[in-house]
Amino acid sequence: MAEPVSVAAEYLAGSRARAARTVLGQVVLPGEELLLPEQEDAEGPGGAGERPLSLNAGARSRVRVVCGPGLRRCGDRLLVTKCGRLRHKEPGSGSGGGVYWVDSQQKRYVPVKGDHVIGIVTAKSGDIFKVDVGGSEPASLSYLSFEGATKRNRPNVQVGDLIYGQFVVANKDMEPEMVCIDSCGRANGMGVIGQDGLLFKVTLGLIRKLLAPDCEIIQEVGKLYPLEIVFGMNGRIWVKAKTIQQTLILANILEACEHMTSDQRKQIFSRLAES
Amino acid sequence: MVTQSVRSARCRAEVIIAAARGVGAMEEEMHTDAKIRAEIGTGCSPRGPGCSLRHFACEQNLLSRPDGSASFLQGDTSVLAGVYGPAEVKVSKEIFNKATLEVILRPKIGLPGVAEKSRERLIRNTCEAVVLGTLHPRTSITVVLQVVSDAGSLLACCLNAACMALVDAGVPMRALFCGVTCALDSDGTLVLDPTSKQEKEARAVLTFALDSVERKLLMSSTKGLYSDSELQQCLAAAQAASQHVFRFYRESLQRRYSKS
Numbered sequence: 136m137a138e139p140v141s142v143a144a145e146y147l148a149g150s151r152a153r154a155a156r157t158v159l160g161q162v163v164l165p166g167e168e169l170l171l172p173e174q175e176d177a178e179g180p181g182g183a184g185e186r187p188l189s190l191n192a193g194a195r196s197r198v199r200v201v202c203g204p205g206l207r208r209c210g211d212r213l214l215v216t217k218c219g220r221l222r223h224k225e226p227g228s229g230s231g232g233g234v235y236w237v238d239s240q241q242k243r244y245v246p247v248k249g250d251h252v253i254g255i256v257t258a259k260s261g262d263i264f265k266v267d268v269g270g271s272e273p274a275s276l277s278y279l280s281f282e283g284a285t286k287r288n289r290p291n292v293q294v295g296d297l298i299y300g301q302f303v304v305a306n307k308d309m310e311p312e313m314v315c316i317d318s319c320g321r322a323n324g325m326g327v328i329g330q331d332g333l334l335f336k337v338t339l340g341l342i343r344k345l346l347a348p349d350c351e352i353i354q355e356v357g358k359l360y361p362l363e364i365v366f367g368m369n370g371r372i373w374v375k376a377k378t379i380q381q382t383l384i385l386a387n388i389l390e391a392c393e394h395m396t397s398d399q400r401k402q403i404f405s406r407l408a409e410s
Numbered sequence: 411m412v413t414q415s416v417r418s419a420r421c422r423a424e425v426i427i428a429a430a431r432g433v434g435a436m437e438e439e440m441h442t443d444a445k446i447r448a449e450i451g452t453g454c455s456p457r458g459p460g461c462s463l464r465h466f467a468c469e470q471n472l473l474s475r476p477d478g479s480a481s482f483l484q485g486d487t488s489v490l491a492g493v494y495g496p497a498e499v500k501v502s503k504e505i506f507n508k509a510t511l512e513v514i515l516r517p518k519i520g521l522p523g524v525a526e527k528s529r530e531r532l533i534r535n536t537c538e539a540v541v542l543g544t545l546h547p548r549t550s551i552t553v554v555l556q557v558v559s560d561a562g563s564l565l566a567c568c569l570n571a572a573c574m575a576l577v578d579a580g581v582p583m584r585a586l587f588c589g590v591t592c593a594l595d596s597d598g599t600l601v602l603d604p605t606s607k608q609e610k611e612a613r614a615v616l617t618f619a620l621d622s623v624e625r626k627l628l629m630s631s632t633k634g635l636y637s638d639s640e641l642q643q644c645l646a647a648a649q650a651a652s653q654h655v656f657r658f659y660r661e662s663l664q665r666r667y668s669k670s
Contacts, residue, residue, distance in 0.1 A: 162664045165577065166585035166623045205582075207542075216542060216582035218663050240667075241580035243477040245496065245546070271496045271549040307547055 152212055155221070155235060163221050163237060169213040171200055171232065203236025240340045244269045244369035246305035251325070253334065253367030254298045254313065266298055269369040272310055276300065280314035282322035290327070297328040297373060299365055328365060332375030333382050339370050341393045352392055355404050356385060463603045463651055468662050470578045476554070478579020482571035484603060486561035489568050491575035495551030503550065508543035510550045515568065518557045529565055533572055536619045536629045542582040551581055562605040563591035565617045565631060570655065577663065586622035588655040590648040591615065594636055600644060602651050616644050620652040
């Protein structure tokens with residue numbers, strides 16, 4: 136019968152792998168497979184999508200594509216593991232097929248090497264501090280990882296202090312380790328965050344949006360009041376203004392930014408600037 | 411004689427835009443006909459000429475504390491799900507190479523009993539097959555389900571709510587999954603997504619969990635008397651119905667991401 140065949144075709148329609156190029160910017164769901172474009176020759180980006188297998192299979196060179204968050208390699212395809220929009224970044228220079236990743240909205244942070252985060256010191260045991268960064272395990276921070284710290288000259292860190300640092304070890308198998316110096320031994324803005332101010336939590340997507348190069352929100356907020364602000368990639372923001380009221384207003388604006396359109400935001404800013 | 415008729419499905423999507431809170435809510439009414447009909451003359455179900463899935467709706471990110479949350483409605487059955495994870499795990503419960511998945515199901519009234527424990531186990535086995543636990547060893551992923559109202563096909567509704575909540579939390583998964591319930595009554599008529607009255611009067615009630623990639627069977631829980639061929643027919647009907655559920659998932663998630 137023809138009808139069951141058409142239904143069977145409809146079943147499989149959802150599971151056919153699509154080319155990654157055609158899905159850029161669209162919402163992808165876990166379980167989808169994406170095909171990568173393969174380039175015929177080594178010189179220049181000549182690839183124009185997938186080509187059928189040529190008789191001279193040895194001449195085809197593979198392009199090195201980086202699989203970012205939300206994607207896993209399975210065979211020579213990409214398997215989507217998180218729901219979100221598929222993004223692609225062209226390689227800046229040289230070879231490689233660029234980076235593909237899925238832009239998803241999440242609240243829970245998973246430590247990644249190189250990320251700058253805000254942590255709260257929860258325990259001091261011997262030579263290391265245990266810092267809560269919002270992940271599944273507290274990160275460890277050695278007392279020597281501060282600028283100018285020596286065995287005699289210990290940093291002044293108490294339980295409950297806020298620390299801004301970066302991860303040097305962060306993978307699924309080991310306990311995350313963070314430091315407050317960069318590779319040259321300088322603090323570069325990291326270390327214990329000062330007195331007062333307010334720490335609050337937002338989603339990871341909002342942090343990435345605020346830290347994007349041309350974010351208008353930060354420029355507008357800066358024109359409003361003089362302030363100090365620290366963004367942690369683990370979804371935590373620390374903000375400090377002259378008075379407590381201003382600090383609270385800034386915290387509320389940043390939390391609400393996620394759900395507002397840019398017009399609503401401009402309205403609120405103009406209303407605040409008047410008052 | 412049993413005849414199998416397959417007609418193309420019509421669906422009408424009604425989109426309700428929630429307040430500017432970034433919450434995606436979707437409602438969709440489905441009429442799907444991929445059924446076995448053995449009756450002569452007697453009307454099928456009070457829903458209409460063909461058997462259909464009940465009206466369903468889903469809302470995501472409605473709770474502020476869990477990392478992911480979802481509420482799934484199927485007709486009058488409603489389940490609220492919250493997901494926490496990957497989070498800290500007690501040393502006694504940690505598994506060295508993958509995440510510890512825990513499911514807690516709370517009934518609407520009373521304390522959780524043995525029936526809830528067995529449903530928790532079924533849901534946990536389904537989730538473990540789909541969640542990529544090896545990416546987060548020595549962590550725990552907890553799914554908490556609260557039954558808000560029970561009007562039939564509860565286990566399927568719990569599975570759907572759990573899947574939507576896991577997606578909302580950003581837990582890595584290798585596929586989506588959905589639950590579909592079938593009831594077989596005494597003369598062999600198949601009803602999809604039965605109400606509690608239909609479930610009580612049925613000869614057999616079968617619940618299947620299917621994955622989104624190839625509609626493969628992840629879990630089946632059956633109660634009652636049925637033959638081998640009836641099982642195959644129910645499975646085929648559930649697979650056909652699941653594509654509508656997955657299409658609803660896709661539209662609901664697209665709606666959510668289109669706001670940003």
